[in-house]
Amino acid sequence: MGTRAGIVVTGTEVLTGRIADRNGPWLADRLLELGIELAHITICGDRPDDIAAALRFQADAGVDVILTTGGLGPTADDMTVATVAEFSGRELVLDIELEHRIAAILRRLMERYPGADFEAVMAANRKQALVPAGATVLEPVGTAPGIVVAGTPTIVVLPGPPRELQEMWPAALATHTVQQAIAQRSRYRQETLRMFGVPESELADSLRHAETEVAGFDQLEITTCLRRGELEIVTRYEPDGERSYRKLVEFLQAEHTRALYSTDGATVDEQVAALLAGRRVATAESCTAGLVSARLTDRPGSSAYVAGGAAVYSNEAKTAVLGVDAGLIIEHGAVSEQVAEAMAEGALRRFEADIAVAITGIAGPDGGTDEKPVGTVCFSVKTADGAGRTETLLLPGNRADIRERSSTVAMHLLRTVLLGS
Amino acid sequence: MGTRAGIVVTGTEVLTGRIADRNGPWLADRLLELGIELAHITICGDRPDDIAAALRFQADAGVDVILTTGGLGPTADDMTVATVAEFSGRELVLDIELEHRIAAILRRLMERYPGADFEAVMAANRKQALVPAGATVLEPVGTAPGIVVAGTPTIVVLPGPPRELQEMWPAALATHTVQQAIAQRSRYRQETLRMFGVPESELADSLRHAETEVAGFDQLEITTCLRRGELEIVTRYEPDGERSYRKLVEFLQAEHTRALYSTDGATVDEQVAALLAGRRVATAESCTAGLVSARLTDRPGSSAYVAGGAAVYSNEAKTAVLGVDAGLIIEHGAVSEQVAEAMAEGALRRFEADIAVAITGIAGPDGGTDEKPVGTVCFSVKTADGAGRTETLLLPGNRADIRERSSTVAMHLLRTVLLGS
CATH class of the missing domain: 3.30.70.600 (Ribosomal protein S10)
Incomplete structure (x- = not known):
């Protein structure tokens, strides 16, 4: 006999599509890793009746655990805790110790807003210290605590902001109540x-x-x-x-x-970071204009191997910043392997790097021609000791797709050259 | 009295988070535009029992219309039509005319695969011509027809691939059955x-x-x-x-x-783009390393106002690319208002821009000090005619939060200076 779980995503902004739900898929992954079967994800707005209906549905489906996300904020439309309390037949009680801990967090946060009225903010946040009687409190990552309510099913109430939810998850999982509820799961x-x-x-x-x-x-x-x-x-x-x-x-x-x-x-980003140990990389980007540079520096410690990058959107910038011969641009066009190579060489010199990647292409929606349609992107990787690789691809999709896909191709080209050199 | 709707997203790959659901948010937008209130989105796997439970839940919630997505393919795990037929108490009947139209589509598709066995494919696709008795058929966009079943609630069965669903939606909306079901909607x-x-x-x-x-x-x-x-x-x-x-x-x-x-x-990105008309902007980024440049160029047509940008992660790059005085960095540190200002001035010159924004900060997790903890970020905006603004903030969150928040602060600082100049 396995364990089944359901996810209740709350938030009118998620239901109406203004914000894409990142919590449902993330929690689905965690459940999968744990060997817990996910029965349903339901998304509802902030109304207590709708939240209660979703809880009832999941409970009727026979799940052992319900995870809820969102609705823990200080505003009046944040009703998840009150709804869960009523659903599980428990009174809401003020946890004074918790209120003090939230106050301490807020006081620190508010040092950044010198004009703000601490008492007013504290009054708004007092409701975040209301907890269903007998529930386990999960310490706030932001200002909102999470809650675990034992029962059939056990309900785990998590915050909406993905960073807060993800940081709080291990604590939720570690509670005795959750461990008991999922004890029957299969090990995968x-x-x-x-x-x-x-x-x-x-x-x-x-x-x-x-x-x-x-x-x-x-x-x-x-x-x-x-x-x-x-x-x-x-x-x-x-x-x-x-x-x-x-x-x-x-x-x-x-x-x-x-x-x-x-x-x-391991992702290509992780592999490239490892391969760059002891070397310094530079970027020269036209159509991606900083995406590869931002991606390379996503990782902590990347200052050890990222020398810098130039977003050279205009032809003048290609020449002024990277020393690309203006004649080369006229002869072959800004989107050409020749210009990509010159950009990579310019970035090597300019940033005194050991390896450089250059990208120049047509992300659209305008600017395409018969010969070079939208999606045409030239890539070049060069190393200080003269190795390298240059190629041209025709990438599918819209402007955002082409730009993102280009950054992935650039990472793989870096990987290939780094492995070969 | 208004109209309420529910959405049932089916598909194990969506439930388990392998594929992000794009149909729920898209349909939510359409309902919102129509003034139809969306009660719930439920996501379930391919199992008939789970689909039926989701339909029952939405019906019990009193919605007037249920939209389902996915599960219309030829394979055995595509069970939506059969489940909807059973749910609404109707027999499945073979629509011979529809079968012929699907066959014509398949014959055309299969011309690309000379070796394939047309009869075998046709047999697999025959189930797509099975329709609940009395239902309205929506012509296939791919190979799968959609279905509208009148009732309380009315059920609209749509395909899973977003392109097919989006193209089929106007036909679904135009049916007499759907028009009747949503006649009571409010105009919001x-x-x-x-x-x-x-x-x-x-x-x-x-x-x-x-x-x-x-x-x-x-x-x-x-x-x-x-x-x-x-x-x-x-x-x-x-x-x-x-x-x-x-x-x-x-x-x-x-x-x-x-x-x-x-x-x-209007977003700050849209406002900045409009304010930049007739001007050219440059970026000088340290801790964000291209995020602001990538954000400014997200928009089609941004080449008209984006001159270029430098990601100057290292001190050497700040000096070599933007001409920041090395003595300034030693005296005040790389994360200082003085260096931010020099970076902005360097970007103005280097990219021959009318306005430039510079960002230098400590995104962490390492590199913080007592005096300049992680999250300390200096911003400077300068214009070619000598206006500008410089400030230092302490931003909350982890590395990714600090970097993204910094890009938002930079956009707002650009906006403020553009409005004032």
Whole structure:
């Protein structure tokens, strides 16, 4: 007998599509890792009746645990805790100690707003210290505490901001109440493979062949998805499926030697960061205008290997900042392999880097021609010791897709050259 | 009396978070435009029992219309039509005319795959021509037809691929059955306000005062949310709430004169883009390393006003690329208002821009000191004619939060200086 869970996402801004829900998918992943089956996600607005109906639905579906997100703020439309209290037949009581801890957080926060009225803010936040009788309090990450209410089902009340929810999750999971509620779950392993440069249909074909080639294939629960222009293959199996999983990896490695770039789940960003140890990278970006630079510096400690970057959107900037020969731009066009190479060389010099990546392309919606349609993007990676690689691709999608896909291609080109040099 | 609707998203890949649901938010927008109130979105897997439970839940919640997405394909796990037929007590009948039309579509598609077995494919697709008795068929956009089943509630069955769903939607809406089901809908207006630089709890406090100060406040349905470090306030009202809404805006303008920067829903990005008309902007970024540059160029046509940007992560790059005096960095530190100003001036010169924004800060997790803790960020905006503004903030959150929040602060500083110059 396994454990089933349901997720209740609250928030009118999520229900009406103004904010994309990031919590449902994130929690779904966590449940999957834990071996808990997810029955339903429901999204409702801030109205207590709708929240109560969603709780009732999940309870009637027989889930062991309900996770709620959102509705813990200080404003009048934040009603999750009160609704959960009523749903579980418990009174709301003021937790004075908790109120003091919230006050301390607020006092620190408000030092940034010299004009603000602390007493007024505190009054608004007092409701965040109201807790269903007998519930377990999860310490606030922002200003809102989470709540665990034991019962059938057990209800875990989490905040809406994804960063707060994600930071609070381990504490929720560690509570005795939650551990008891999920004690019956199955134990699964989960592994992730990553591929780049192969269409999804080709992977689907390989997996169909794997069905007959890999002994014990039916022990593996495989889901594939396209993410940021890459293929992610997640496999879940019970411990005795280990041998079959190893065989599957071998099979896919043989079929997709070049495309299968990660067998331990590491992303290309993580691989590039590791390969850059002891070197310094520079970027020269036209159509992506800083996306690759921002992506390389996402990671803590990246100042050790990122020298800098130039967003050279205009032709004048390409010449003035990176020393690209104006004649080269006239002769070949700003979107050309020649200009991409000159940009990479300019970035190497300008930032005194060991390796540089350059991107110049047409992200659209305007600017395309018959010869160079929207989606045409030239990439060049150069190293200080003269190695490198240059290529031109035609990328699908809209402006945002083309820009993001370009940043992924740039990371893979960096990876390839770093591995070869 | 208004009309209420519910959305049932089906698909194990969506439930488990492998694929982000784009249909729920898209349909939510369409319902909002129509003045139909959305009660719940539920997401479930491909199992008929779970789909039926979700339909039952929405029907019990008293919605007038249920929209379902997904589960219309030819494979065995596509069960939505059969489940809807059973739910509404109708037999599934083969629509022979529809089967012929699907066959014609498939024949055309299969011309691309010379080896494929047309009869086998047709057999798999025959189930797509099974329709609940008396239902209205929506012509396929891909190969799957949609279905409208009249009843209480009326059920509209739509395909899963967003492009197919979006193209089919107008036909669904145009059916007599759907028009009848939504005839009672209210006509709502919806307006958006945006604030920056005020904590959410202070807005909550203002809204509590507005309750007594603004006549007809209870005609307004207000939702507030924090997004990218800003507050978004969306108000929905029936046409006769117009006067109350105007009063609310006046009230908030008086209370938050500086913070309330948008009363027409325009984002700071849109405002900055409009203010930049006829001018060219440059960026000089240290801790954000391209985020502001990428954000400025998100918009089509931004090449008209974006000159370029430098990501100067290292001190050497600040000096080599932007001409920041190395002595200044030694004297005041890389994270200082003096260096921010020199970076902005360097970007003005280097990119021959009319206005430049510079950001230098400590995004963490390392690098903080007692004097300059993690989150300390210096901003400077300078114009070619000598105007400008420089400030230092202490931003909350983790590395990603601090970087994103910094890009928002930079946009607002640009806006302020552009308005003043």
